[in-house]
Amino acid sequence: MSDTAEAVVRDYYAALRRGDPLSPYFLESESTVKFGISEALFGFDEVCEALHEQTETTGDWTVESSRLVVADRGANATFADDVRMAWTDTTSDEEYDFETRWSGTLVRRDDADGSTPVTTGESKTAAATTGEAGDDDRPDWLFASMHVSAPHDL
Template sequence: MSARATVEDYYEALRRGEPLYPYFAEEADVVKFGVGETLVGYDDVAEGLREQTRTTTDWTVESDALRVVEREKHAAFSDDVRMAWTDTESDADHDFDTRWSGTLERRPTDDDPDADPETDEWVFLGMHVSVAHDGERD
């Protein structure tokens, strides 16, 4: 899978309410900045994403300008994304125009420990999601 396909698959997993933490590198220095949180280290990222999945539903993720620069072992991406969801605890709907950016690294899988572009996976080393323009949509 390419770095671009990994980002697109992440968006689709978010829409489907599937676990998102497997997309991140299991490292102490991995980071994810979200609209309302800063998660540092794989344990915090995984716990934060589990909580997000547990407390939200009905995700809309509309990519508008995905750009990916892929090199042999590293990639960077940026995108303008409309995202909306329902908070299941407060029953509140949220709708934002956001900007996404991040870095990925290509790594061999457990099934094929030798580096092979056909079977390697891309994992996020860092992701930043911020609200664009004036914030939440009406």
């Protein structure tokens, strides 16, 4: 998998377009959070379950990044982007299309002294929904937080 935070963000977008499992991109921690256009998810298990359901019930994804900015700060990185997202709900055939803003924090999987700051085995939920994911299947950077919002005119 990719070795820079920017490459991991871009890989995540590509995985979303392909319909690949997305939970391997997230830090396995109770402190992991993901805010979507219509959801607030707290803890890796909740994030994992929601991403699995999203993958199972959506398709035909468009993810167009137009302003990705990534800052590598050693063991942590931040990102922000303007992204056009469109998809089809496969259960209702309803199509969605949003101009969105993304931001978040990534953590390096292995810190500078070689220890691993994250659990490398999947949680019970992740193993049930995505299969076994070993260290080599996870990116070098993991999302600790992700925020996706759709702006509204005031």
